[in-house]
Amino acid sequence: MKEVIIVGAGAAGLMAAGTCIERGLKVLMFDKNQRPGRKLRITGKGRCNVTNNCTPQEVIAAANGGRFLYSALTSFTPGDAMAFFEGLGVPLKTERGRRVFPQSDRAADIADALVRYSRGAELCRETVKKVLVEEGRAVGVKTDRGYYKAKNVLLACGGASYPATGSDGSGYRLSEELGHILVPISPSLVPLVERGGICQRLMGLSLRNVGVRVTAAGRRKPVYEDFGELLFTHFGLSGPTILSASAHMRPMSAGAYTVHIDLKPALDEGQLDARILRDLEEKKNRQFINSLDRLLPQKLIPVIVERSGVPGETRCNSVTRGQRKSLLAVLKDFTVEIESFRPIDEAIVTAGGVSLKEVDPKTMGSKLIEGLYFAGEMLDVDAPTGGYNLQIAFATGRLAGLSMGE
Structure with missing residues (x-):
């Protein structure tokens, strides 16, 4: 009989396994994938924000x-x-937002380090169907191939995002059955x-260094504010600032949230108005729609002109102060109404899960x-992007690994 059975060989499961091995416990791990840490190997676009x-x-406050x-x-x-990963031979670096990555920019280096750390745990590529319980105590698991006994069982099966990596929500079912x-x-x-359909018209356009603010119907204060990169897609919005914003947009319902984009956050309204005036003066004999190429990406110009209400064929020397004010308002507050989230299998993490009231x-x-x-x-438990x-x-896997077998 093993002291510990761990269901799931991802970030938390591998950390727990290595911790148990360090303590001299016999560990049996179950995972469906051919290689442990499959989801970890693709996280952070293959770079792994450790x-x-x-x-x-600060982590507690963010989560x-x-x-x-x-x-x-x-x-x-x-x-x-x-210190743990550098001790395992993976040099790290800190980037903007204090995000920590391996110097190699290879997520596989982090996954491989955890696999080395958990060496000594026996790995079975079987699907756990049930956690066995006798007299109020977990005593093992039933898989698609048989029964296995242990003194402790850890469920570290991941969420319901990226189901192709094995993170398919099966752990939630096991928990509910218990x-x-x-x-x-x-x-x-x-x-x-x-x-x-605004975003569809701008599909493929990536904006860097823009301000992002999210408001909710019926609330005076924004639910989220950030600065960085976003991407227009055929369905709506994506990119780092948008992914982080989504963690604050709950509960989600059609029309409940609006994303406000400041296209020129480095300039206040007075500075931006002066910049627009200079461009209009330089191109005074051109049509208004042909005067914004220094200010905006070409793909964005027709949409901005349309939203400003200034006829595109207006000569630059005829643009009024009021029309400039309308353009200014759009540039500093380009809005996108939100219908919904994309499906959970496109999410980086899963919100919800086993109630914290029932876990020590x-x-x-x-x-x-x-x-x-x-x-x-x-x-x-879940948190914004940023590692x-x-x-x-890692922290919950480590604590579980220290607690089992006591």
């Missing part, structure tokens, strides 16, 4: 359900995570579907079933 070079308190993570994050901090409450899952860090934050152990543990995306979600996976 963690964020910040304090545990939904962050207070639950206090013990996990203070026992395995972002600094600890950085009597755990499941907070309804939804996509997080996911592209947005627009109401209307000091051990990651179930409050309902002795010997049962949870880690990573199985839990009802926070992987840090949570």
